Amino acid sequence: MSAASGDTLDPVRRSRLPWAAAARRSPLLTVGAVLGLVIVVMGLLAPWITPHPQDAGFATHPADILLGPSRSHLLGTDSVGRDILTRVVYGARVSLGITAFVLVVSAVVGLAVGLTAGFVGGVVDSILMRITDVFLAFPALLLAVALTSVLSPSALHAAMAIAATWWPWYARLARAQAAAIRHQGYSDAARVIGASRTRQVLRHVLPNAATPVFVQMSLDAAGIILTAATLSYLGLGAQDPTPEWGLMVSQGQSLATTAWWVVTFPGLAVLLTAVACNFIGDGLQTALDPKRGRR
Amino acid sequence: MARYLLSRALQALAVVFGVIALTFVIARLIPGDPAVAYAGPKATPAEIQAARVRFGLDQPAWRQFLDYVGGILRGDWGTSLHTKSPVLDDLLRVVPTTLVLVVCALVVAVGVGVPLGVFAARSSGRLGDLLAKIFSILAVSMPVFWMAILLQLVFFSHLGWLPAAGQYNQSLDSTSPLFTVVHIPVVDALLTGNWPVFLSAAQHMVLPVITIAAFPLGACAMVTRAAILDNLGEEHIRMVRALGFRERSVLGRFAMRPSLNPILALVALVFAYSLTNSFIVESVFDWPGLGSYAIDSIQSLDIPSILGVTLFVALVYVFLNLAVDIAQALIDPRVRS
Amino acid sequence: MIRVRDLRVSYGGRVVAHVPELDLPARTVVGIAGESGSGKSQTALALMGLSEYAGARVTGSIALDGEELTTKSPSEWRRIRGRRMGMIMQSPRAALNPTMRLGAVFSRTLKLHGVGGGERASRMRSALDEVVLSPDILQRYPHQVSGGQAQRFAIALVSALRPDVIIADEPTSALDVTVQAEVIEVLRGLRDKHGTALLFISHDLAVISELADSVTVMRQGEVVESGPAGEVLRAPREPYTQALLAAVPVIGRSAS
Numbered sequence: 001m002s003a004a005s006g007d008t009l010d011p012v013r014r015s016r017l018p019w020a021a022a023a024r025r026s027p028l029l030t031v032g033a034v035l036g037l038v039i040v041v042m043g044l045l046a047p048w049i050t051p052h053p054q055d056a057g058f059a060t061h062p063a064d065i066l067l068g069p070s071r072s073h074l075l076g077t078d079s080v081g082r083d084i085l086t087r088v089v090y091g092a093r094v095s096l097g098i099t100a101f102v103l104v105v106s107a108v109v110g111l112a113v114g115l116t117a118g119f120v121g122g123v124v125d126s127i128l129m130r131i132t133d134v135f136l137a138f139p140a141l142l143l144a145v146a147l148t149s150v151l152s153p154s155a156l157h158a159a160m161a162i163a164a165t166w167w168p169w170y171a172r173l174a175r176a177q178a179a180a181i182r183h184q185g186y187s188d189a190a191r192v193i194g195a196s197r198t199r200q201v202l203r204h205v206l207p208n209a210a211t212p213v214f215v216q217m218s219l220d221a222a223g224i225i226l227t228a229a230t231l232s233y234l235g236l237g238a239q240d241p242t243p244e245w246g247l248m249v250s251q252g253q254s255l256a257t258t259a260w261w262v263v264t265f266p267g268l269a270v271l272l273t274a275v276a277c278n279f280i281g282d283g284l285q286t287a288l289d290p291k292r293g294r295r
Numbered sequence: 296m297a298r299y300l301l302s303r304a305l306q307a308l309a310v311v312f313g314v315i316a317l318t319f320v321i322a323r324l325i326p327g328d329p330a331v332a333y334a335g336p337k338a339t340p341a342e343i344q345a346a347r348v349r350f351g352l353d354q355p356a357w358r359q360f361l362d363y364v365g366g367i368l369r370g371d372w373g374t375s376l377h378t379k380s381p382v383l384d385d386l387l388r389v390v391p392t393t394l395v396l397v398v399c400a401l402v403v404a405v406g407v408g409v410p411l412g413v414f415a416a417r418s419s420g421r422l423g424d425l426l427a428k429i430f431s432i433l434a435v436s437m438p439v440f441w442m443a444i445l446l447q448l449v450f451f452s453h454l455g456w457l458p459a460a461g462q463y464n465q466s467l468d469s470t471s472p473l474f475t476v477v478h479i480p481v482v483d484a485l486l487t488g489n490w491p492v493f494l495s496a497a498q499h500m501v502l503p504v505i506t507i508a509a510f511p512l513g514a515c516a517m518v519t520r521a522a523i524l525d526n527l528g529e530e531h532i533r534m535v536r537a538l539g540f541r542e543r544s545v546l547g548r549f550a551m552r553p554s555l556n557p558i559l560a561l562v563a564l565v566f567a568y569s570l571t572n573s574f575i576v577e578s579v580f581d582w583p584g585l586g587s588y589a590i591d592s593i594q595s596l597d598i599p600s601i602l603g604v605t606l607f608v609a610l611v612y613v614f615l616n617l618a619v620d621i622a623q624a625l626i627d628p629r630v631r632s
Numbered sequence: 633m634i635r636v637r638d639l640r641v642s643y644g645g646r647v648v649a650h651v652p653e654l655d656l657p658a659r660t661v662v663g664i665a666g667e668s669g670s671g672k673s674q675t676a677l678a679l680m681g682l683s684e685y686a687g688a689r690v691t692g693s694i695a696l697d698g699e700e701l702t703t704k705s706p707s708e709w710r711r712i713r714g715r716r717m718g719m720i721m722q723s724p725r726a727a728l729n730p731t732m733r734l735g736a737v738f739s740r741t742l743k744l745h746g747v748g749g750g751e752r753a754s755r756m757r758s759a760l761d762e763v764v765l766s767p768d769i770l771q772r773y774p775h776q777v778s779g780g781q782a783q784r785f786a787i788a789l790v791s792a793l794r795p796d797v798i799i800a801d802e803p804t805s806a807l808d809v810t811v812q813a814e815v816i817e818v819l820r821g822l823r824d825k826h827g828t829a830l831l832f833i834s835h836d837l838a839v840i841s842e843l844a845d846s847v848t849v850m851r852q853g854e855v856v857e858s859g860p861a862g863e864v865l866r867a868p869r870e871p872y873t874q875a876l877l878a879a880v881p882v883i884g885r886s887a888s
Binding site (some may be wrong): 027028130131133134135136137138139140141142143145146150222226229230233234236245246249250253256257260263264266267268270271274275278279282 | 306309310313314316317321324425428429432433435436437438439440441442444445447448452517567570571574575589590593601602604605608609610612613
Binding site (some may be wrong): 533535536538539541542549552628 | 713729
């Protein structure tokens with residue numbers, strides 16, 4: 001780029017943009033944010049807005065088995081007569097809970113490892129990054145299988161397995177940021193005035209690493225939701241009667257030809273949630289990185 | 296160049312060692328005694344002890360680890376509990392069948408995704424770009440298991456256009472018997488010129504390939520678009536425009552070449568991802584490859600097989616990354632120095 | 633040769649460069665001076681028909697030998713760019729594709745402009761001779777050559793097509809002083825030998841004073857002063873030009 005001369009390509013200065021400007025640049029950001037908000041709010045308000053809250057648990061209604069979508073059951077009922085709309089809405093709680101858990105755990109672990117590697121450098125850096133590579137090479141699905149055979153299959157253990165394969169991405173990202181910042185000499189001034197290393201990391205390196213990490217988190221949320229759903233679909237995550245979307249699809253799979261709604265709507269919920277996260281992540285990236293977003 | 300490659304190869308080796316060590320740790324953590332599992336439920340204590348000695352379980356942990364590493368290097372990946380045959384033999388048998396699916400899917404993904412990304416970059420900021428982006432995001436957001444089931448539901452159950460499961464229509468065996476060459480029907484049919492079976496096999500591949508291709512296709516399109524846009528702002532692009540090159544070669548050659556590295560890196564990444572995705576796809580479409588083997592192993596809690604599959608996928612990932620590093624060094628001379 | 637009247641370059645309605653009048657006859661060097669953001673580079677892009685790729689809109693008139701350029705279609709522009717008008721960039725190495733050998737870029741360019749396979753090697757060699765480069769450089773990648781070599785290569789590449797006009801946008805700003813002198817010498821040689829008209833853009837009046845026959849000074853998108861180089865540099869009327877001149881070291885001024 002010709003930032004040095006400054007007057008060549010893009011005379012309209014663009015730095016950090018306020019939300020409104022970001023939304024204008026990327027219509028998908030708005031769509032994603034609205035969709036994401038709707039899903040979160042629906043999950044939070046599930047007990048009050050769902051027509052049959054008791055169906056989120058062990059309820060059975062032998063009279064209502066496999067009813068197609070109708071006015072009383074907008075998305076139909078499953079093989080034991082539970083209202084699918086209710087279960088899909090409750091499912092948002094499970095998926096978002098797992099996602100939040102994985103994001104927090106892997107961001108914290110990844111940042112700690114990556115910042116240490118990038119900031120200390122040398123042998124420590126090499127060793128930490130090789131360990132990171134090892135975990136990166138492990139397929140999440142198979143690590144989850146191993147973990148659930150040590151422990152028992154549950155939503156929490158699935159989330160732990162996903163976190164175990166997800167933190168390396170944050171470690172790499174944070175390391176790159178820390179190393180770049182270290183070399184740029186951002187914190188040289190701080191070193192001169194005698195600030196301690198910890199203080200440097202907290203005050204100078206961490207805030208600079210936070211922006212790309214945040215973009216990464218929103219894009220990752222989509223991947224985590226998909227992986228979590230896949231694990232439950234395989235029976236390695238949440239167990240019945242938890243209203244987990246992937247589990248619901250697997251429960252409906254054998255009935256798909258006669259009762260399409262049982263598999264269709266929970267899967268659609270996974271798709272829409274993943275799309276919302278990706279829209280938000282992509283929009284943020286466009287807004288924060290003018291180079292990518294430019295015409 | 297040679298030094299760079301050597302250091303990358305050593306790094307890869309270290310990671311391979313780490314991966315093996317991690318599978319070993321997982322194997323030790325798993326509750327239950329493998330000797331009991333091997334000897335069977337009715338075994339006497341003496342038989343269990345014999346099995347224990349046989350597997351070296353009476354040795355100290357470090358000794359067991361060395362034996363484990365040595366075994367893996369020699370090709371002894373343990374014995375599958377559900378097939379009762381050596382895990383490595385099982386893997387070598389099922390992997391080619393899966394590779395047919397995954398490679399076809401990646402060819403589709405790159406063949407459609409890269410041009411889509413070029414198109415998006417070209418119409419950047421306009422409607423075409425937005426539509427391409429929505430399509431790509433939908434593709435990467437698809438839950439694989441759900442997409443597989445829905446495709447089956449629509450194209451088999453409702454429309455009846457495509458078969459639901461299997462590798463080919465086995466009723467063709469009576470009219471045009473298939474000679475096995477490499478034990479992959481679609482390849483065997485092609486090699487022996489058995490067109491009825493080849494056609495059937497190709498039809499059976501359409502839905503699984505589309506399902507596996509979805510994610511890499513969307514990812515390819517987005518990475519290609521971003522890489523090209525990154526380059527379009529560069530001075531060397533303005534230079535070739537100023538030299539009079541047409542926009543097609545500006546994008547397709549001069550902006551594309553420096554963009555190949557991120558695309559290559561992505562392909563390596565999604566290859567490993569697609570292997571794990573094939574687990575789901577194969578079980579839905581009843582395709583007898585690595586995925587079905589993995590699912591069978593998972594359902595019968597067959598730890599040696601699960602670890603074998605894990606190790607295999609991890610090794611593929613490590614070696615692909617190494618291959619990409621080498622390829623990138625060849626494409627972009629800046630990487631070497 | 634080139635005749636510009638009432639040229640305006642704008643981004644989303646905001647005018648970033650306005651040039652009421654600019655003439656560039658054959659065998660002359662016209663300098664455009666100004667700080668960054670003065671609109672001089674935007675003017676250069678507009679003259680090459682490259683503004684729209686940066687998202688800008690161009691109005692007014694640019695004529696090349698009496699032929700109006702602002703109304704040209706992309707395919708008509710392609711027959712003008714390279715062949716009749718060439719451009720040299722500020723950062724010489726960034727202006728060359730990092731993944732291609734210099735020779736590959738050069739021979740593709742010659743091929744594009746209809747130079748046959750047999751003739752290409754000799755054309756490349758003679759163009760490199762003029763800028764005092766050895767043909768070995770064709771085997772190298774941009775990151776393997778120095779900034780001065782890369783800039784001389786770019787000049788060889790552009791001048792091998794024998795354009796009537798070369799627009800040089802800050803061609804020496806990224807180079808150190810001794811290398812600057814070499815590049816200026818090469819450009820002077822082009823004008824003397826082939827009669828190429830040169831539009832020389834720089835923030836550095838000292839460099840402009842070495843070559844230019846006339847000077848246009850721009851500030852914040854507007855032309856503040858223009859005239860024969862001797863007059864403008866010796867007796868600047870505008871305070872802005874005076875300030876620019878004051879920033880020039882004394883050695884530079886004595887060169888004019």
